[in-house]
Amino acid sequence: xxxxxxxxxxxxxxxxxxxxxxxxxxxxxxxxxxxxxxxxxxxxxxxxxxxxxxxxxxxxxxxxxxxxxxxxxxxxxxxxxxxxxxxxxxxxxxxxxxxxxxxxxxxxxxxxxxxxxxxxxxxxxxxxxxxxxxxxxxxxxxxxxxxxxxxxxxxxxxxxxxxxxxxxxxxxxxxxxxxxxxxxxxxxxxxxxxxxxxxxxxxxxxxxxxxxxxxxxxxxxxxxxxxxxxxxxxxxxxxxxxxxxxxxxxxxxxxxxxxxxxxxxxxxxxxxxxxxxxxxxxxxxxxxxxxxxxxxxxxxxxxxxxxxxxxxxxxxxxxxxxxxxxxxxxxx
Amino acid sequence: xxxxxxxxxxxxxxxxxxxxxxxxxxxxxxxxxxxxxxxxxxxxxxxxxxxxxxxxxxxxxxxxxxxxxxxxxxxxxxxxxxxxxxxxxxxxxxxxxxxxxxxxxxxxxxxxxxxxxxxxxxxxxxxxxxxxxxxxxxxxxxxxxxxxxxxxxxxxxxxxxxxxxxxxxxxxxxxxxxxxxxxxxxxxxxxxxxxxxxxxxxxxxxxxxxxxxxxxxxxxxxxxxxxxxxxxxxxxxxxxxxxxxxxxxxxxxxxxxxxxxxxxxxxxxxxxxxxxxxxxxxxxxxxxxxxxxxxxxxxxxxxxxxxxxxxxxxxxxxxxxxxxxxxxxxxxxxxxxxxxxxxxxxxxxxxxxxxxxxxxxxxxxxxxxxxxxxxxxxxxxxxxxxxxxxxxxxxxxxxxxxxxxxxxxxxxxxxxxxxxxxxxxxxxxxxxxxxxxxxxxxxxxxxxxxxxxxxxxxxxxxxxxxxxxxxxxxxxxxxxxxxx
Numbered sequence: 001x002x003x004x005x006x007x008x009x010x011x012x013x014x015x016x017x018x019x020x021x022x023x024x025x026x027x028x029x030x031x032x033x034x035x036x037x038x039x040x041x042x043x044x045x046x047x048x049x050x051x052x053x054x055x056x057x058x059x060x061x062x063x064x065x066x067x068x069x070x071x072x073x074x075x076x077x078x079x080x081x082x083x084x085x086x087x088x089x090x091x092x093x094x095x096x097x098x099x100x101x102x103x104x105x106x107x108x109x110x111x112x113x114x115x116x117x118x119x120x121x122x123x124x125x126x127x128x129x130x131x132x133x134x135x136x137x138x139x140x141x142x143x144x145x146x147x148x149x150x151x152x153x154x155x156x157x158x159x160x161x162x163x164x165x166x167x168x169x170x171x172x173x174x175x176x177x178x179x180x181x182x183x184x185x186x187x188x189x190x191x192x193x194x195x196x197x198x199x200x201x202x203x204x205x206x207x208x209x210x211x212x213x214x215x216x217x218x219x220x221x222x223x224x225x226x227x228x229x230x231x232x233x234x235x236x237x238x239x240x241x242x243x244x245x246x247x248x249x250x251x252x253x254x255x256x257x258x259x260x261x262x263x264x265x266x267x268x269x270x271x272x273x274x275x276x277x278x279x280x281x282x283x284x285x286x287x288x289x290x291x292x293x294x295x296x297x298x299x300x301x302x303x304x305x306x307x308x309x310x311x312x313x314x315x316x317x318x319x320x321x322x323x324x325x326x327x328x329x330x331x332x
Numbered sequence: 333x334x335x336x337x338x339x340x341x342x343x344x345x346x347x348x349x350x351x352x353x354x355x356x357x358x359x360x361x362x363x364x365x366x367x368x369x370x371x372x373x374x375x376x377x378x379x380x381x382x383x384x385x386x387x388x389x390x391x392x393x394x395x396x397x398x399x400x401x402x403x404x405x406x407x408x409x410x411x412x413x414x415x416x417x418x419x420x421x422x423x424x425x426x427x428x429x430x431x432x433x434x435x436x437x438x439x440x441x442x443x444x445x446x447x448x449x450x451x452x453x454x455x456x457x458x459x460x461x462x463x464x465x466x467x468x469x470x471x472x473x474x475x476x477x478x479x480x481x482x483x484x485x486x487x488x489x490x491x492x493x494x495x496x497x498x499x500x501x502x503x504x505x506x507x508x509x510x511x512x513x514x515x516x517x518x519x520x521x522x523x524x525x526x527x528x529x530x531x532x533x534x535x536x537x538x539x540x541x542x543x544x545x546x547x548x549x550x551x552x553x554x555x556x557x558x559x560x561x562x563x564x565x566x567x568x569x570x571x572x573x574x575x576x577x578x579x580x581x582x583x584x585x586x587x588x589x590x591x592x593x594x595x596x597x598x599x600x601x602x603x604x605x606x607x608x609x610x611x612x613x614x615x616x617x618x619x620x621x622x623x624x625x626x627x628x629x630x631x632x633x634x635x636x637x638x639x640x641x642x643x644x645x646x647x648x649x650x651x652x653x654x655x656x657x658x659x660x661x662x663x664x665x666x667x668x669x670x671x672x673x674x675x676x677x678x679x680x681x682x683x684x685x686x687x688x689x690x691x692x693x694x695x696x697x698x699x700x701x702x703x704x705x706x707x708x709x710x711x712x713x714x715x716x717x718x719x720x721x722x723x724x725x726x727x728x729x730x731x732x733x734x735x736x737x738x739x740x741x742x743x744x745x746x747x748x749x750x751x752x753x754x755x756x757x758x759x760x761x762x763x764x765x766x767x768x769x770x771x772x773x774x775x776x777x778x779x780x781x782x783x784x785x786x787x788x789x790x791x792x793x794x795x796x797x798x799x800x801x802x803x804x805x806x807x808x809x810x811x812x813x814x815x816x
Binding site: 078079080081082084085086088089092102103104106114115117118119120121122123124125126127128129130131132133134135136137138139140141145148149152153156157158159213214215216217234235236239240241242261263 | 652653656657659660663664675676677678679680681690691693696699703709710711712715716717718719720721722743744746751752753754781783784786787788789790813814815816
């Protein structure tokens with residue numbers, strides 16, 4: 001138990017270091033230790049994308065691995081909007097490596113996908129924090145062309161991410177194709193996402209498969225962060241996602257995480273962490289710079305090595321959120 | 333039905349153009365009759381024009397049955413004008429065409445000589461008049477009315493027209509008559525309009541032994557691109573659009589076009605782009621007996637300063653992405669002149685509040701990467717879905733009150749219970765726009781953002797307004813998108 005906690009704390013520490021490094025725009029490896037160029041490349045390949053939802057990140061072993069293929073499934077076509085939003089959220093996370101928030105994203109629609117479930121809409125993605133001018137879409141007429149574009153894009157380091165949007169289980173796509181995509185993602189160190197709607201799970205080389213399902217949105221609050229915070233009746237607040245880790249090489253699989261997206265601070269959070277933060281309403285007010293989700297000052301229950309870390313003052317909530325999540329997890 | 337065209341065998345039997353088909357059949361029951369097909373004739377002429385590109389890039393169509401070739405500066409490559417004409421006639425004869433040709437300093441003289449001289453002639457500059465003089469006036473490309481008029485006053489040959497006083501002719505028959513004469517004699521310049529854009533630069537190779545394998549075609553391309561590099565470097569330019577032309581021995585011509593979003597000069601990059609195009613063409617290219625002439629044309633150029641690469645990552649454009657986009661265009665594009673329809677689109681916001689028009693896809697070739705760094709993303713003032721359906725889909729809705737948000741709705745045969753609803757956001761039509769409807773009162777839409785019991789969020793709208801009581805207007809509901 002103690003060793004597990006220490007491992008988690010270490011992961012948290014690493015992810016915090018990475019966040020600071022990306023804020024200061026230096027390669028993470030150079031920020032961590034004195035290392036050479038080759039090691040910096042290796043470190044980039046080993047980079048993880050921490051989502052901010054602590055439980056979820058912990059089960060993934062620190063976050064979603066950048067240099068590998070990740071499958072994101074939506075069980076039905078009507079969940080395509082959710083999956084799209086989840087992807088857009090992943091691509092606009094704060095604390096991610098700088099290229100992920102800066103470089104263009106190639107969204108490849110397999111034949112018929114955009115007609116069935118609609119095309120990604122720039123303004124809708126902007127609502128989640130994703131800059132729409134980064135979005136490049138292409139819809140080849142044949143699946144082989146879509147796969148060719150995906151493979152070529154996956155090895156292009158100038159792209160932040162390659163998203164292959166597919167529908168159903170198609171004949172020309174199987175284990176071998178995922179292996180090829182995964183190999184290219186490993187080589188380039190860029191995010192390659194396989195977004196599949198209404199498809200059955202099949203043999204795949206992707207180390208991680210997430211299933212995005214609907215989850216009610218958080219209440220829409222006004223005057224959040226103050227003593228007068230209250231929910232708007234019937235209002236639709238931060239979107240909710242029920243994300244099931246269906247396959248996970250880096251840790252346990254099978255659990256469903258109910259997470260919400262904070263589009264202002266651009267990170268995921270769990271309802272648990274939020275409740276842990278808002279319960280003492282009086283203390284929330286004295287946190288610096290009230291925002292939608294407020295957390296009390298730290299130092300009550302958690303005694304991780306990570307707690308002693310000093311972080312830059314401009315993003316206090318972002319840095320504190322994971323620790324609060326941990327504290328809430330242990331308290332429950 | 334009349335005879336539109338006939339071959340030599342039929343001519344020897346005394347048939348002629350314009351004769352009634354029934355008459356001809358009655359006289360010669362064994363005639364082979366094929367319906368005239370102007371389209372097919374045109375295609376054939378175009379194919380021959382393509383083939384003639386092997387002699388000069390300046391080929392103009394002279395429908396229905398002629399071609400103009402501007403061979404200025406090309407003839408010496410084929411052993412002079414006589415050599416070129418002999419080569420052209422021999423090759424076309426081998427392909428089964430009956431061809432006549434003539435070389436002259438003016439298009440008009442060449443046209444006349446081809447059609448009315450007894451043999452193949454090469455006329456020197458200034459020597460047109462004596463050659464043309466015995467030809468009938470039809471050799472001057474005049475319209476039928478002018479020809480009839482000239483015949484009435486007794487002018488029958490070109491020579492008579494040359495000798496006739498100019499002023500009365502111009503007064504009586506218009507300027508066209510003298511213009512054609514002057515053009516034929518070289519007193520007035522006449523330009524032919526080439527069928528294809530004239531390449532800025534061109535490199536070609538003629539092969540003694542035709543090649544057919546894809547590897548050889550690529551290898552030749554590499555050699556051509558290397559040859560092109562020096563030419564481009566000299567002019568400080570790079571190619572924005574390239575055309576690789578393959579001439580098959582039996583006359584078929586294949587043209588492969590690729591575009592580059594940034595000027596390219598590097599032979600390897602050029603070969604990479606064409607490799608995708610070749611792969612995309614696949615079986616469409618049939619090497620047959622092989623290609624004997626290959627040519628690489630630069631259709632469009634762009635300035636490309638000699639660059640010095642930085643040690644660290646630098647430069648304004650990211651070559652990775654630019655090259656990727658060009659290769660995608662080469663593979664997925666239709667092979668037409670580039671930049672018009674790039675298969676990859678970049679989302680661009682448009683100043684419009686109609687959701688269908690609020691965003692367009694701009695060809696990615698116009699985009700420049702990396703994008704300027706941006707800290708904050710401007711969030712839309714009102715909710716917009718993550719995925720927008722291209723066409724709104726009708727849904728059946730049960731609402732609590734007529735103008736209220738939906739309670740239940742049925743979309744794609746599934747029933748949904750609404751748990752939360754936000755709205756309405758009324759979006760009216762853009763009556764000030766160019767495509768404003770005639771009545772200037774487009775139907776407004778009331779948009780609702782709803783969440784069903786499971787937690788999926790949708791964008792529904794009600795089109796139209798409830799009319800006054802008794803009018804019986806029933807607004808319709810549509811699904812327009814899905815939120816995250």
